[in-house]
Amino acid sequence: DTQMTQSPSSLSASVGDRVTITCRASQGISSSLAWFQKKPGKAPKSLIYAASSLQSGVSSKFSGSGSGTDFSLTISSLQPEDFATYYCLQYKTYPFTFGGGTKVEIK
């Protein structure tokens, strides 16, 4: 199975900060990488697919990059509604695997 390692596991940031979360795959996955936002009691929300394609309706403050084994999600200017847990997902090979999550908290 392809293991996905996210870092950091948590971070504290202020409103207006630029935040970057990274995800590393245990083997090459080309660009088969997605990012999701998860808030407690809510369904996950898809942000990015194919490593850098923005889902329809998602704010352009979210951006993704990378290919092969190293990927990143950047939030250009953190807003109160962005405090949540973020997960990466590889879908190159079965079983699909999520990263462990990055909890973004208010500083």
Place this chain on the structure above:
Amino acid sequence: EVQLVESGGGLVQPGGSLRLSCAASGFTFSDHHMDWVRQAPGKGLEWVGRIRNKANGYTTEYAAPVRGRFTISRDDSKNSLYLQMNSLKTEDTAVYYCSRSPSGNILDVWGQGTTVTIS
């Protein structure tokens, strides 16, 4: 409006069975691969499995922890997705979400989830 609505969750004893349903609306259900994802209390997201669309033969894939115990099926005539869960274990306790994957995309729309408790 594109919508997915799960149902069928509940409290079941270990070793029991449960069938989850996911009702789809607002899009051409038959065109999409469909997935189940779960989140155990205090844990991260875990992919459970997929059923491909008719064009891909309705074939299925499963995560190792559920393979042989869970079965994903669909009824395109009813725009419905199912997850049959047998031989349930306490570690299957989670919120279960269904999600669709259009061609070239992945898990773009999610249901609100249904809670399964094994105790």
